[in-house]
Amino acid sequence: xxxxxxxxxxxxxxxxxxxxxxxxxxxxxxxxxxxxxxxxxxxxxxxxxxxxxxxxxxxxxxxxxxxxxxxxxxxxxxxxxxxxxxxxxxxxxxxxxxxxxxxxxxxxxxxxxxxxxxxxxxxxxxxxxxxxxxxxxxxxxxxxxxxxxxxxxxxxxxxxxxxxxxxxxxxxxxxxxxxxxxx
Numbered sequence: 670x671x672x673x674x675x676x677x678x679x680x681x682x683x684x685x686x687x688x689x690x691x692x693x694x695x696x697x698x699x700x701x702x703x704x705x706x707x708x709x710x711x712x713x714x715x716x717x718x719x720x721x722x723x724x725x726x727x728x729x730x731x732x733x734x735x736x737x738x739x740x741x742x743x744x745x746x747x748x749x750x751x752x753x754x755x756x757x758x759x760x761x762x763x764x765x766x767x768x769x770x771x772x773x774x775x776x777x778x779x780x781x782x783x784x785x786x787x788x789x790x791x792x793x794x795x796x797x798x799x800x801x802x803x804x805x806x807x808x809x810x811x812x813x814x815x816x817x818x819x820x821x822x823x824x825x826x827x828x829x830x831x832x833x834x835x836x837x838x839x840x841x842x843x844x845x846x847x848x849x850x851x852x
Contacts, residue, residue, distance in 0.1 A: 701725035723774035735828035760801035763838035764850035
């Protein structure tokens, strides 16, 4: 077998693809901030319903206009609601919010209504969605674009409001499969 010359790459990349386990192991080494994505669904019952999910795939896209991106699992409850409701919010969680992150990430969890009843929050003015009290930062958004990406949907949102309620708090990070404080 001939060794490739330095600076050259195999040409048969159509047969190369990381396995899900390889991909998960490699990306678990990328520390990510933890957020709670929330939306108020006015169509669910007389007062509507609040829906929330923990996310680590959240990032800034643009300063002008102010845009962010969040990734949600395709065919999830959150994806279904966000296909109908275009205003949503994100609370950047601090290291004291680990219990909130864990509860909203659980599969087969109790109803979101019960989870929000036990979570100190206020309602956002622009989105009507819950914003976690004591969050490092909060943003309220309007969906500008939805894009299918593998088994997820990417939502780009225009930031309508942004605040920093707890500027001195320490962020909650997700690293190597678990929640961790900074440092």
